[in-house]
Amino acid sequence: KAGVTQTPRYLIKTRGQQVTLSCSPISGHRSVSWYQQTPGQGLQFLFEYFSETQRNKGNFPGRFSGRQFSNSRSEMNVSTLELGDSALYLCASSLRTGLNTEAFFGQGTRLTVV
């Protein structure tokens, strides 16, 4: 079956713009989590959605937001982009929420802010 699909794979934006990233989970999976990966901060949790509800949120400013649709696809939005938002954004999909549920990661979206 198809894996986790993240689009686009690469993105270049200018400071001050906004961006929307998309994640399509594995069919049947209802939980989607987002992570930011940078060389300086490593992998940091952004938020988790389950059945269209945000269950948990990491320590990021309000410029970072997300949502989940009824088909479990998720989007994350970053407004007023800053240079420091340049990162690899990874999405993880799980059948359900819970620490013993296996998570499958996508290949990420590489965002560059210039």
Add this chain to the structure above:
Amino acid sequence: AQTVTQSQPEMSVQEAETVTLSCTYDTSESDYYLFWYKQPPSRQMILVIRQEAYKQQNATENRFSVNFQKAAKSFSLKISDSQLGDAAMYFCASRNTGNQFYFGTGTSLTVIP
């Protein structure tokens, strides 16, 4: 909050040899899981092995095994018979009832032919 520490930024191993990657963690949770993920240049995080904290028996998956020392909060990964395809960045991670992963900073593994 939980923290995960990987003290080896880079490691190398000869093909067919064995290598051990170190990881320590800190958590106040009683229920948690520990994981090793591999991230090759393709960037996709791939699950290597996972360990349930309440299980004393160390997890194994083919050439991969862990040494889980709960009291010491240590969770090392042993790769036996290393292959060229094992070259990647390896991340140790913990996960609690909040469902989020806490990742270490990673260890870059080079396999020398």
